[in-house]
Amino acid sequence: MWTGKFRGKDVVVASTAGHLYTLYTDENDYPTFSFSWGHRWVYEKNSKHLEKYYRVLEKLFPNAEYYVNACDYDIEGSVIGYNIIKHLGDTRRAYRMKFSTLTKEELSKALSNLQPLDWSNIESGLARHILDWLWGINVSRALMSVYEHLFGEKLVLSAGRVQSPTLLELLKRYIERETFVPKPTFTVSVRVRYGSREYSLTNAFEPFEKLDSAVRLAQSLRKTRKLVVSNVDKKVLSLEPPPPFNLTQLQLESAKLFGFSPAETMRIAEELYLDSLISYPRTNSEKIPQSIDNAKILRNLSSLPNLGAYASELLSRKLLSPREGAGEDPAHPAIHPTGYIPRKLGDGEAVLYELIVRRYLASFYPSARVEEVVYTMKEPGAGVLFKLVGRRVLSQEWLKVYHYRKIASVEVPTLRVGEELEISSVRSLKLYTRQPQLHSKASILKWMESSGIGTESTRAQIIETLFKRKYVRGKSIAVTNLGLRVARILSALFKEITEVELTREFERKLREVALGRVSRKEVVDEAIAKLGSKLEEVKKALSNSRGSELKVKFGLSIGSRCSVCGGDAVGREGGLHLCSLHLAAYQNLVKTYETWASRTNASFDDYSATLLKLSTTGRFVKDVIKYLMKRDR
DNA sequence: GCAAGGTC
Numbered sequence: 001m002w003t004g005k006f007r008g009k010d011v012v013v014a015s016t017a018g019h020l021y022t023l024y025t026d027e028n029d030y031p032t033f034s035f036s037w038g039h040r041w042v043y044e045k046n047s048k049h050l051e052k053y054y055r056v057l058e059k060l061f062p063n064a065e066y067y068v069n070a071c072d073y074d075i076e077g078s079v080i081g082y083n084i085i086k087h088l089g090d091t092r093r094a095y096r097m098k099f100s101t102l103t104k105e106e107l108s109k110a111l112s113n114l115q116p117l118d119w120s121n122i123e124s125g126l127a128r129h130i131l132d133w134l135w136g137i138n139v140s141r142a143l144m145s146v147y148e149h150l151f152g153e154k155l156v157l158s159a160g161r162v163q164s165p166t167l168l169e170l171l172k173r174y175i176e177r178e179t180f181v182p183k184p185t186f187t188v189s190v191r192v193r194y195g196s197r198e199y200s201l202t203n204a205f206e207p208f209e210k211l212d213s214a215v216r217l218a219q220s221l222r223k224t225r226k227l228v229v230s231n232v233d234k235k236v237l238s239l240e241p242p243p244p245f246n247l248t249q250l251q252l253e254s255a256k257l258f259g260f261s262p263a264e265t266m267r268i269a270e271e272l273y274l275d276s277l278i279s280y281p282r283t284n285s286e287k288i289p290q291s292i293d294n295a296k297i298l299r300n301l302s303s304l305p306n307l308g309a310y311a312s313e314l315l316s317r318k319l320l321s322p323r324e325g326a327g328e329d330p331a332h333p334a335i336h337p338t339g340y341i342p343r344k345l346g347d348g349e350a351v352l353y354e355l356i357v358r359r360y361l362a363s364f365y366p367s368a369r370v371e372e373v374v375y376t377m378k379e380p381g382a383g384v385l386f387k388l389v390g391r392r393v394l395s396q397e398w399l400k401v402y403h404y405r406k407i408a409s410v411e412v413p414t415l416r417v418g419e420e421l422e423i424s425s426v427r428s429l430k431l432y433t434r435q436p437q438l439h440s441k442a443s444i445l446k447w448m449e450s451s452g453i454g455t456e457s458t459r460a461q462i463i464e465t466l467f468k469r470k471y472v473r474g475k476s477i478a479v480t481n482l483g484l485r486v487a488r489i490l491s492a493l494f495k496e497i498t499e500v501e502l503t504r505e506f507e508r509k510l511r512e513v514a515l516g517r518v519s520r521k522e523v524v525d526e527a528i529a530k531l532g533s534k535l536e537e538v539k540k541a542l543s544n545s546r547g548s549e550l551k552v553k554f555g556l557s558i559g560s561r562c563s564v565c566g567g568d569a570v571g572r573e574g575g576l577h578l579c580s581l582h583l584a585a586y587q588n589l590v591k592t593y594e595t596w597a598s599r600t601n602a603s604f605d606d607y608s609a610t611l612l613k614l615s616t617t618g619r620f621v622k623d624v625i626k627y628l629m630k631r632d633r
Numbered sequence: 634g635c636a637a638g639g640t641c
Contacts, residue, residue, distance in 0.1 A: 136636030
């Protein structure tokens with residue numbers, strides 16, 4: 001709590017730490033549509049610490065002439081402050097402070113220019129909370145109940161607007177990889193000699209579908225034994241420095257460089273923030289506003305061992321405006337060092353702090369200059385093209401401080417158009433197409449951001465929820481049998497919650513609420529009506545049928561077992577009963593054989609035997625092949 | 634017990 005005077009009046013400032021109120025219900029069954037706002041520490045684990053913030057506010061409120069909500073100027077900030085004022089005070093004597101940076105000047109201006117409560121933000125924010133709660137709590141409860149009826153096991157399960165589409169995306173990628181069937185392609189690899197050195201050339205043509213084409217090209221190259229330079233393209237590329245980090249970019253970069261998960265990065269960044277070493281990390285901004293005194297921060301950083309020299313260099317070169325990225329955030333600037341010098345840091349903290357400082361420093365530097373020369377070569381009289389690419393860094397600039405990014409120099413000779421090079425080796429090669437990678441925590445975070453679901457503050461946590469529920473596992477994220485069952489139940493019964501489109505629909509409705517065209521009540525009532533009929537339908541089905549009938553009724557089974565694995569079969573193909581994964585694998589196996597047959601003269605047996613040997617063949621495909629081999633023996 | 638959103 002802080003006290004002071006502003007224009008002759010006593011001002012008391014007390015803080016909260018995020019939401020003090022949460023939605024809850026006393027009902028245990030579903031559907032449940034009766035909810036209220038209550039104290040968070042009563043209804044949520046790990047929120048005991050919130051009560052002390054509340055007790056301070058509770059003491060202050062009765063003595064105040066009026067109240068000012070000075071939370072971050074965004075929708076959640078409006079809801080956080082509104083709930084406190086509504087429960088402890090009187091919204092008719094309340095105002096909103098409107099600001100975008102936390103400088104003395106701007107806060108002072110905002111305080112002398114108080115706005116009425118921003119009802120449009122409050123109403124749309126409350127509606128967002130309620131919609132997420134109604135969908136999340138009700139579908140989660142229904143899911144647990146359906147799961148118990150179908151599989152006889154009582155488990156804590158969950159579904160939500162953000163977590164469920166994320167689970168489905170992980171499953172999609174998992175299926176793509178594990179039902180993948182590689183296809184053969186053919187190409188040639190060429191080396192040339194120039195002076196005393198040899199160079200490998202890059203192919204500027206797509207691999208061939210037929211072995212013949214590659215063999216013919218190889219034969220022809222062996223005969224002519226030379227390539228002629230047909231084009232020289234020399235240019236100087238300008239490589240811009242990266243902007244300072246927002247949270248997503250920090251999470252992606254630290255995953256790439258150090259293997260930290262997004263949640264780990266968040267935890268370490270939080271520590272650095274609480275130690276006053278970096279600015280607020282939960283930001284989407286990639287900009288440092290004018291109001292931040294970069295010169296002062298750089299002067300302070302110049303006493304850092306190792307990195308201080310770069311800060312001094314920037315000051316002496318008067319490079320004081322950092323590059324800006326596209327990311328915006330109304331409440332916070334991009335992540336940057338505060339200028340405080342750390343004493344002793346833990347391992348993770350030291351590594352992340354250095355990354356943030358280097359990134360901040362790099363953003364002030366001019367672009368690096370890289371000279372690139374591309375020689376295009378072809379067989380005399382023919383059109384097949386190869387490339388030889390050389391690269392040389394002319395000026396490092398930001399690359400020297402942001403040493404994580406390395407531009408490898410590639411030495412190549414100086415060649416003229418028309419010059420001939422002797423071919424030293426030609427090989428024809430068989431290549432196989434590669435399977436897609438499973439998602440990592442970093443790549444699924446990126447997917448969530450680009451799909452517009454979750455926020456800076458919640459994405460990493462929501463990914464951890466999927467792990468906690470045991471829907472997924474592994475560093476390369478695989479979906480468990482439980483995750484697959486949950487995804488299939490949700491897709492069959494509550495399709496909307498598995499799709500990113502639900503978020504878009506919420507956004508459209510909430511915009512209407514913010515514009516005052518539709519009331520919060522109308523939007524909530526509409527959701528209740530829609531969910532109510534759906535949930536009653538599911539509940540009725542559960543009370544009328546047994547597990548095995550239900551699976552058929554819900555479209556989760558055709559009433560038989562998968563010939564390959566014994567799981568619930570969902571379809572029949574080629575005389576087999578197949579579960580969803582083995583069905584997809586079987587279909588890919590049959591379909592891809594057409595491609596193989598057109599490119600090679602492999603029989604189906606040769607094809608199958610080769611696939612079993614290749615490590616890129618999906619495991620469900622291998623299961624199907626083994627089953628077919630055993631059956632036909 | 635279950636969401637997603639804040640923040641410590």
